[in-house]
Each structure stands twice: as C-alpha cells, then as structure tokens.
Amino acid sequence: xxxxxxxxxxxxxxxxxxxxxxxxxxxxxxxxxxxxxxxxxxxxxxxxxxxxxxxxxxxxxxxxxxxxxxxxxxxxxxxxxxxxxxxxxxxxxxxxxxxxxxxxxxxxxxxxxxxxxxxxxxxxxxxxxxxxxxxxxxxxxxxxxxxxxxxxxxxxxxxxxxxxxxxxxxxxxxxxxxxxxxxxxxxxxxxxxxxxxxxxxxxxxxxxxxxxxxxxxxxxxxxxxxxxxxxxxxxxxxxxxxxxxxxxxxxxxxxxxxxxxxxxxxxxxxxxxxxxxxxxxxxxxxxxxxxxxxxxxxxxxxxxxxxxxxxxxxxxxxxxxxxxxxxxxxxxxxxxxxxxxxxxxxxxxxxxxxxxxxxxxxxxxxxxxxxxxxxxxxxxxxxxxxxxxxxxxxxxxxxxxxxxxxxxxxxxxxxxxxxxxxxxxxxxxxxxxxxxxxxxxxxxxxxxxxxxxxxxxxxxxxxxxxxxxxxxxxxxxxxxxxxx
Amino acid sequence: xxxxxxxxxxxxxxxxxxxxxxxxxxxxxxxxxxxxxxxxxxxxxxxxxxxxxxxxxxxxxxxxxxxxxxxxxxxxxxxxxxxxxxxxxxxxxxxxxxxxxxxxxxxxxxxxxxxxxxxxxxxxxxxxxxxxxxxxxxxxxxxxxxxxxxxxxxxxxxxxxxxxxxxxxxxxxxxxxxxxxxxxxxxxxxxxxxxxxxxxxxxxxxxxxxxxxxxxxxxxxxxxxxxxxxxxxxxxxxxxxxxxxxxxxxxxxxxxxxxxxxxxxxxxxxxxxxxxxxxxxxxxxxxxxxxxxxxxxxxxxxxxxxxxxxxxxxxxxxxxxxxxxxxxxxxxxxxxxxxxxxxxxxxxxxxxxxxxxxxxxxxxxxxxxxxxxxxxxxxxxxxxxxxxxxxxxxxxxxxxxxxxxxxxxxxxxxxxxxxxxxxxxxxxxxxxxxxxxxxxxxxxxxxxxxxxxxxxxxxxxxxxxxxxxxxxxxxxxxxxxxxxxxxxx
Numbered sequence: 001x002x003x004x005x006x007x008x009x010x011x012x013x014x015x016x017x018x019x020x021x022x023x024x025x026x027x028x029x030x031x032x033x034x035x036x037x038x039x040x041x042x043x044x045x046x047x048x049x050x051x052x053x054x055x056x057x058x059x060x061x062x063x064x065x066x067x068x069x070x071x072x073x074x075x076x077x078x079x080x081x082x083x084x085x086x087x088x089x090x091x092x093x094x095x096x097x098x099x100x101x102x103x104x105x106x107x108x109x110x111x112x113x114x115x116x117x118x119x120x121x122x123x124x125x126x127x128x129x130x131x132x133x134x135x136x137x138x139x140x141x142x143x144x145x146x147x148x149x150x151x152x153x154x155x156x157x158x159x160x161x162x163x164x165x166x167x168x169x170x171x172x173x174x175x176x177x178x179x180x181x182x183x184x185x186x187x188x189x190x191x192x193x194x195x196x197x198x199x200x201x202x203x204x205x206x207x208x209x210x211x212x213x214x215x216x217x218x219x220x221x222x223x224x225x226x227x228x229x230x231x232x233x234x235x236x237x238x239x240x241x242x243x244x245x246x247x248x249x250x251x252x253x254x255x256x257x258x259x260x261x262x263x264x265x266x267x268x269x270x271x272x273x274x275x276x277x278x279x280x281x282x283x284x285x286x287x288x289x290x291x292x293x294x295x296x297x298x299x300x301x302x303x304x305x306x307x308x309x310x311x312x313x314x315x316x317x318x319x320x321x322x323x324x325x326x327x328x329x330x331x332x333x334x335x336x337x338x339x340x341x342x343x344x345x346x347x348x349x350x351x352x353x354x355x356x357x358x359x360x361x362x363x364x365x366x367x368x369x370x371x372x373x374x375x376x377x378x379x380x381x382x383x384x385x386x387x388x389x390x391x392x393x394x395x396x397x398x399x400x401x402x403x404x405x406x407x408x409x410x411x412x413x414x415x416x417x418x419x420x421x422x423x424x425x426x427x428x429x430x431x432x433x434x435x436x437x438x439x440x441x442x443x444x445x446x447x448x449x450x451x452x453x454x455x456x457x458x459x460x461x462x463x464x465x466x467x468x469x470x471x472x473x474x475x476x477x478x479x480x481x482x483x484x
Numbered sequence: 485x486x487x488x489x490x491x492x493x494x495x496x497x498x499x500x501x502x503x504x505x506x507x508x509x510x511x512x513x514x515x516x517x518x519x520x521x522x523x524x525x526x527x528x529x530x531x532x533x534x535x536x537x538x539x540x541x542x543x544x545x546x547x548x549x550x551x552x553x554x555x556x557x558x559x560x561x562x563x564x565x566x567x568x569x570x571x572x573x574x575x576x577x578x579x580x581x582x583x584x585x586x587x588x589x590x591x592x593x594x595x596x597x598x599x600x601x602x603x604x605x606x607x608x609x610x611x612x613x614x615x616x617x618x619x620x621x622x623x624x625x626x627x628x629x630x631x632x633x634x635x636x637x638x639x640x641x642x643x644x645x646x647x648x649x650x651x652x653x654x655x656x657x658x659x660x661x662x663x664x665x666x667x668x669x670x671x672x673x674x675x676x677x678x679x680x681x682x683x684x685x686x687x688x689x690x691x692x693x694x695x696x697x698x699x700x701x702x703x704x705x706x707x708x709x710x711x712x713x714x715x716x717x718x719x720x721x722x723x724x725x726x727x728x729x730x731x732x733x734x735x736x737x738x739x740x741x742x743x744x745x746x747x748x749x750x751x752x753x754x755x756x757x758x759x760x761x762x763x764x765x766x767x768x769x770x771x772x773x774x775x776x777x778x779x780x781x782x783x784x785x786x787x788x789x790x791x792x793x794x795x796x797x798x799x800x801x802x803x804x805x806x807x808x809x810x811x812x813x814x815x816x817x818x819x820x821x822x823x824x825x826x827x828x829x830x831x832x833x834x835x836x837x838x839x840x841x842x843x844x845x846x847x848x849x850x851x852x853x854x855x856x857x858x859x860x861x862x863x864x865x866x867x868x869x870x871x872x873x874x875x876x877x878x879x880x881x882x883x884x885x886x887x888x889x890x891x892x893x894x895x896x897x898x899x900x901x902x903x904x905x906x907x908x909x910x911x912x913x914x915x916x917x918x919x920x921x922x923x924x925x926x927x928x929x930x931x932x933x934x935x936x937x938x939x940x941x942x943x944x945x946x947x948x949x950x951x952x953x954x955x956x957x958x959x960x961x962x963x964x965x966x967x968x969x970x971x972x973x
Contacts (some may be wrong), residue, residue: 040589044811045580046568047591047688079807081854083831090810142827144815189728273854275863278694280724291550 064101591688608643663916670940763934806850
C-alpha cells in the first residue's frame with residue numbers, strides 16, 4: 001500500500017514593533033546583558049497589569065490581510081497556564097477561541113511549476129514571548145533571562161494541506177517573503193525571530209481520515225524543517241511496514257544526528273486551563289480600521305509575479321526569483337521606470353549583480369552600495385557605445401566598492417570605449433604582425449585562432465576597444481590575408 | 485466595667501484621633517494644628533494601642549514635601565492595605581511567600597496619594613492575598629476588632645478597617661473582591677466603599693481575582709469618603725480595565741447633600757428572608773425607616789439571581805486566583821524553599837511552605853474549575869450566571885436611585901468561630917458578593933449597634949453613581965449620629 005504524508009505547520013514570528021506587547025520595554029534585546037531589558041510588567045512583578053501595544057494589533061491585522069484571512073470583528077486575549085521558570089507570570093497571555101485572524105491561505109508553486117496549490121491558514125493569534133532558561137556550565141544551576149519575555153509574537157497555524165517536506169519548506173519560504181513585504185517581522189529562523197513546529201502523520205493514499213499526528217519541535221532552519229520531516233515520514237513509514245504503533249507525541253529534532261526523538265507522549269501533555277484574560281478587555285475592530293490597514297499593504301509576491309510576466313514579459317523563472325526577493329523587486333521596478341529593456345535589467349540583476357551580492361555577504365541588495373540609478377546609467381552607457389559590456393562588469397565591481405556613479409568611475413579610471421577606427425586598425429595590424437601562427441591556423445580552418453586574436457587586441461587596449469568595431473575590422477583584415 | 489464605646493453629640497466633641505479628615509484639613513489649613521503635631525499625635529496613638537489592635541504590619545513614614553500644596557490629603561495620616569505596592573517598602577499581601585518582598589514601583593493609588601503629599605503611616609494587615617472575611621488568614625498577625633478584642637475585625641481588609649475605627653489613621657485604603665472593604669467597615673463601625681469596577685486603577689494591587697478586585701477607602705464619614713474617592717479615582721493608562729468615563733466631583737456632591745424627597749430607595753426582597761441576626765435586621769430596618777422619615781420613597785425590588793452569587797463567586801474568583809498566584813513560584817522574588825532536588829520540587833516546596841491553607845484551598849478549587857473537561861460546567865456556566873446577576877441590578881436601577889441592604893448577616897464574630905468551617909465563612913459574604921459580580925459600586929455606613937457591636941447599612945448604586953451615593957450617605961449622616969459612635973480606646 002502507498003502512504004502519503006500529511007503536514008501542517010505552526011509558525012511563531014516575532015513582530016518588529018519598537019516596544020514589547022504589554023509594556024514599553026524595547027524589543028531590541030539580543031546582545032544585552034541578561035535581565036537588563038525588563039521592567040516590572042514583563043518580569044511579572046506582583047500587582048502589574050498588561051496594556052496592549054496598538055502596533056501589535058495593527059501588524060497582526062496586516063498579516064491576516066496579507067494571508068487572505070478573515071479579520072475578527074471582536075478579539076480577546078486568554079491566559080495559557082503552565083509553570084516554567086522562563087514564564088514570569090506562570091501563564092502566557094495568548095489567544096484561544098477568538099483569534100484575531102482566521103481562514104486564510106497561501107498559494108504555492110506558481111514560480112516553480114506554474115501549477116498553483118493553496119495551503120490553508122487556520123488561524124493567526126497574538127501572544128507574548130517567554131524569557132530564556134540558561135543552563136550553567138557546571139550543569140547544576142539554571143539561570144533565567146527575561147529580556148525576551150514580552151516580545152510580541154504571532155502564531156500562524158496552517159491547515160494540514162502539505163504533502164511533502166519540500167512543500168513545507170516552500171510554504172515557509174513563501175510565508176517569509178510575504179511577511180517581509182509587509183514589514184512585520186525579520187523572519188530569521190537562525191536568530192529565533194521565526195520558529196516552526198511541524199505536525200505530521202501518514203495515511204494510505206486515497207484515505208480521507210488523518211493518521212496519528214506527531215508534533216516535531218526544535219528545528220532551526222527551513223532546511224532543518226525539511227530534513228526533520230523527511231526523517232519523521234520515513235520513520236512512520238517504517239513503523240507501519242513493521243506493524244508498529246505510531247504514538248501521538250511530541251518529538252524533538254536532533255539536527256546533528258538528523259533524527260527525531262520522543263519528548264513526551266500525549267498522556268503527558270499539559271492542561272493549559274485557558275480562560276479569558278481578565279486584565280485585558282476584548283477589542284472591537286472596526287471595518288474602517290481594517291480598510292486603513294489594507295491600504296498600507298504593498299503589492300504582494302503573487303501579484304508581482306503575475307504582473308512581471310504580463311507587463312515585463314519575464315520568464316516565470318526570472319519573475320519568481322525577483323518577486324520573491326522584496327529588495328530586489330523594489331530595485332528592479334525602480335529600474336523599469338527609467339529603462340525599458342526589462343530583459344537586460346533582469347540579466348544584470350540575476351547575473352553579475354546577484355553574484356556580487358553573494359560575494360559581499362550582504363543580506364540583500366538594499367544593504368549594498370548599488371542603487372537603481374547606477375544600473376540604469378550604466379545600461380545607457382552600454383547602449384550609446386561609451387562602454388563595452390566587459391567594462392561594465394568592472395564598473396559593477398567598482399560601484400559595490402565605492403558607491404560612485406558609472407560616469408564617475410569611467411572618468412576616474414579612464415574606461416571610455418575606444419571607437420577610433422585608425423587607432424583600432426593600427427592595433428589590429430600590430431597584433432597580426434606578432435601572431436603569424438594564429439593567422440596560419442585561422443586560414444587553415446581553426447576558428448578558435450580568431451578568438452585568440454580578439455583577446456590579444458582587447459588586451460593591448462586594456463579592454464577599452466569597441467568590441468563591435470574590433471570584430472568587424474579584424475574580420476576584414478583576415479579576409480584580406482585569406483585572399484592573398 | 486468601663487464603657488465599650490462612646491457616642492459623641494457632634495463632630496466638635498470628637499477627640500483629635502476620631503475627628504473626620506475634613507475637620508483635620510480645616511484645622512491644618514487654619515493652623516490650629518501643625519503637620520508635625522498631627523503626625524506625632526498619630527504615631528503616639530499607634531505606639532499606644534496598636535500592640536493590642538495589630539492593624540499595622542509595618543510603619544513606613546512616607547511624607548515627602550514635594551507634592552501638591554492644596555491637596556485635601558496633604559499631611560493627613562492615612563494607611564494602605566499591604567496588598568497595595570509601595571516602592572522600596574515591603575509589601576507582603578499578608579503572605580509568607582512575599583514576606584520580604586520590596587516592590588520596585590508604586591501602585592497608581594500610592595502614587596496619587598504621594599502626589600497629594602498624604603502622610604502614609606503604614607501598611608495594614610489583611611487575610612493572605614485578601615482571601616478571607618476575618619483577617620485571621622494573615623501569615624503574620626491577628627488584628628482585633630477595636631470594639632471587642634475577642635472579635636475579628638472582618639476581612640480581608642481588617643487592618644485598614646481597624647486602623648480607621650481605632651483612630652490610628654484618618655483614612656485607609658483596602659481592596660474589595662467580594663466584600664473585603666464593606667464587611668470589615670460594617671464590623672468595625674466605619675464607612676467603606678467599593679467603587680464601580682474600573683473607577684479606581686488596580687495597577688499595583690496584588691491581584692486576587694482580577695475581574696472582581698477593586699481598591700476603595702475606609703473613612704469616618706461620607707464626606708471623607710468623597711474626598712478619598714476624589715484622590716484615587718480616574719482612568720489609568722496602566723490599567724486596561726480602568727474606565728475612561730468622566731470622574732464626578734465627589735466631595736462637591738457630598739457637601740451639597742441630597743433632597744430625599746427625590747430619593748427612591750429599593751429594598752431587595754431576597755435580602756431580607758431570614759438568616760440575618762435579629763439585632764442586625766432591626767438596625768437596618770430602623771435605618772430604612774429613618775430614610776423614609778427624611779422623605780425618601782421605599783419600593784421593593786427583585787434580585788432573583790443573587791441566590792447564585794456565592795457559588796458563582798467562588799468559581800470565578802478561585803479560577804482567576806489560581807492563575808494570578810502562579811507567579812509566586814520561588815523563581816523571581818519572594819520566598820523560595822531552601823532545599824530542593826529539582827525544578828518541580830522547588831515549585832512544590834516553595835508553594836507548600838509559602839502559602840497558607842485558605843490560599844491553597846482556593847488555588848485547588850480554581851485549578852479544578854478551569855481544568856479541561858470541567859471548564860464548561862463550572863467556569864463558563866458561572867460567567868453566564870454572572871451576566872444574569874448583572875441584569876438583575878440593571879433592571880432594579882431602572883426603578884430606583886439606590887438599593888439598601890444589610891452588609892453582613894451578623895455583627896463581628898469571635899476568633900476561630902468560623903475558621904474550621906470555610907463554608908460558614910463564605911456565607912458571611914452573602915450580601916456583598918453579588919455587587920462585585922455585577923461590578924456596581926456599594927458602600928457600608930454605620931447604622932447603629934447591636935449588643936454594643938456596630939452594624940452596617942449597605943448602599944448600592946448603579947454603575948458610576950458614586951457621587952449620588954455619597955450625596956445620599958452624607959445627607960443621611962447630617963441627620964443621624966451613628967457615625968459619631970466610637971469604640972472606647
């Protein structure tokens with residue numbers, strides 16, 4: 001019998017608000033001394049009360065709208081009760097039965113295969129982050145750092161609509177791109193601003209009923225999520241093959257070993273004793289508020305992708321690469337305002353410029369020195385023959401180093417293309433005079449010899465000779481020699 | 485045998501320590517007495533009698549001179565219940581688990597009184613985490629009733645009630661979750677008010693049951709009560725449940741009084757159906773007669789769902805308490821068990837030794853009420869009943885200005901009389917509890933004595949009708965002298 005996997009993801013993202021969710025402490029905590037980014041509220045001192053940061057509600061609604069969710073007309077907070085040292089109040093203020101957003105979706109697959117698949121989003125709710133337990137080097141003491149306590153989180157819960165680990169990874173990537181576009185989170189799994197738990201079960205293909213669900217925690221990268229799921233699905237398949245029982249349980253992913261290990265069985269699951277948070281009244285969200293927030297949502301990757309195909313005639317592959325990279329898409333669109341050969345822009349962006357971004361180890365194009373005006377100016381200089389494509393590559397390097405404009409670089413380095421016929425013919429003649437063997441080879445039918453000659457000529461002119469003229473004039477000269 | 489109490493003929497006869505704060509204010513303003521004198525006299529009295537009364541857990545002497553110069557409470561000695569946070573001064577909530585806890589911030593009410601430059605004398609005793617009706621649940625000491633030292637002062641704000649009743653403070657703040665201000669006020673013969681939920685900020689009040697807790701004052705009379713409410717009321721951006729509705733000028737309303745010809749009083753039939761001591765019933769009915777004589781109209785109202793108040797209260801209050809008290813885990817502040825093998829044992833030993841029996845009982849009850857599988861049957865159902873109780877009051881206040889009831893079914897009871905029977909203790913809150921569930925304001929004012937012990941009359945008002953209630957109470961006190969009866973200490 002063939003089995004298929006059923007995967008659902010629970011993603012936590014830290015919102016990039018200036019202050020924490022219920023107090024005025026900063027959200028910039030990484031690198032701070034432990035417990036220096038805390039106040040009486042986020043450290044749970046007796047008598048303190050929470051006050052909701054309006055920016056959290058706003059970003060939650062924005063996220064819901066970007067993920068095609070229904071926004072609740074009324075939402076409330078609940079307490080999730082459990083004891084743990086990193087939880088200063090003994091409960092987490094979260095949302096239980098009236099989440100801010102519900103019933104949304106993300107579309108996958110447009111760029112890769114052109115075949116779209118809808119992944120449902122069950123709900124999105126707001127909650128506070130916990131602190132962090134830090135275990136002492138002696139293995140005996142545990143310390144608690146509450147700097148992270150009270151950082152606003154959104155929990156985004158998907159429907160069990162994914163069937164492969166690759167799909168799960170694609171979902172995460174797509175979610176990240178959307179959240180980046182609407183600028184609500186840094187979405188960095190490595191530093192914990194995005195965290196993901198996965199629920200996975202297997203069932204016979206064609207079966208409608210879900211199998212026994214296993215939750216996997218402790219994955220630190222999108223790749224890790226994919227790897228953990230691959231392992232876990234394989235483990236479940238093996239279990240079925242061996243007539244072993246699959247338990248409903250929580251398993252931890254061990255990245256070093258690439259395996260999942262049982263953490264707790266269902267019977268050991270907590271009873272969180274949710275009840276409405278009496279310290280926070282319910283919030284009514286007006287249609288007006290939703291409309292206003294909707295107006296602040298920029299064009300999202302799916303819409304961009306479709307527009308790039310239509311408006312700029314990009315290939316699906318190129319359109320996918322650009323639309324899924326918000327800073328690159330911004331750069332690209334800026335260029336298209338002033339330069340109309342879109343394919344050329346795309347080639348430079350996805351070719352030499354992307355290579356430079358990688359080499360520079362910057363997160364994205366917006367963090368580098370190159371600006372849309374630079375690229376447009378350079379492409380115009382190529383078009384009007386001032387520089388060659390080869391020179392242009394050098395100019396890109398210089399822009400990344402110095403942030404100068406192409407014109408400034410050309411003038412500083414004397415890179416203007418040589419289109420003077422007399423000068424070029426002299427260099428050609430000089431080169432031919434020095435390379436009789438290559439001439440013989442060419443006449444004898446070795447086409448590569450011609451390339452060698454072009455290279456020699458360009459070398460003598462330090463690459464500045466107009467390549468079109470060099471090619472034309474060299475051919476004329478070689479023809480003459482052939483006829484002799 | 486010496487007299488247990490003394491009834492004064494008018495305000496001017498009262499000794500300094502029993503004068504209302506508004507008289508002290510006048511004396512200070514007209515320099516008949518200096519701030520130093522009033523301070524010294526108060527501290528002398530505390531030194532003399534608090535070793536018997538045991539109102540104070542500690543004295544604190546907060547009186548900086550930087551606040552508002554024209555404030556009513558400037559230099560007037562007042563006290564705070566020890567579940568109200570005072571910056572840099574130990575605040576215990578009457579619990580071993582917070583025995584040495586020093587808050588790093590002031591409660592909003594503390595700050596407001598500091599801004600008025602009141603002389604904060606000390607922090608008063610209470611039932612642990614305000615859970616109780618006799619102050620016997622304090623981890624630290626037993627406060628006695630100033631009228632009879634063999635009786636409880638009531639609770640949970642017993643220390644604050646006794647401090648005002650015995651002339652050790654001119655005003656004291658308490659907190660009221662199910663009657664914890666009104667019941668001790670009645671048993672100690674002073675005025676006590678639980679304002680509308682949201683009228684006074686809860687920021688800095690160590691929570692018992694968040695949806696029921698409200699801070700309120702104890703005073704000698706209704707005019708002082710109005711001044712106290714003026715000082716502590718208002719919206720607080722630090723308390724999301726505080727109301728932003730306009731705050732009335734309470735002292736102006738109290739001083740103006742009320743024309744009883746325009747007063748319609750409701751008497752809820754369900755509150756007068758037995759279970760009340762004859763002496764108490766007699767005093768309350770006599771007070772209602774006095775209102776009538778002064779021109780008020782009295783009609784019957786019905787509060788049929790009040791019969792559910794006690795079970796509803798003990799589900800909601802304990803559920804919220806079980807969560808509110810989870811933070812006392814030995815990790816961050818307060819007591820931690822000295823020896824433990826692992827995290828779970830640290831939690832268990834800390835909470836075992838840190839909490840008293842009543843607190844543990846309520847945590848267990850509340851945890852049970854919220855547990856998976858029981859939530860719908862208990863907590864959710866209680867919330868529905870709470871809505872019905874609210875509707876009862878809303879309907880009643882369509883017909884009447886205020887409702888009058890007893891505060892307690894009996895006068896102050898003896899120590900240990902009810903400690904072995906929690907249910908009997910819970911029943912002593914029967915007339916006060918539904919008010920917290922409905923979030924409406926209510927106050928207790930003295931209405932005479934039964935067997936030499938004070939009896940309280942409860943005045944209930946509609947949401948945010950404190951000004952009307954205070955005007956009515958002040959008018960009543962203009963024509964009566966129950967509030968001029970003081971224990972002989």
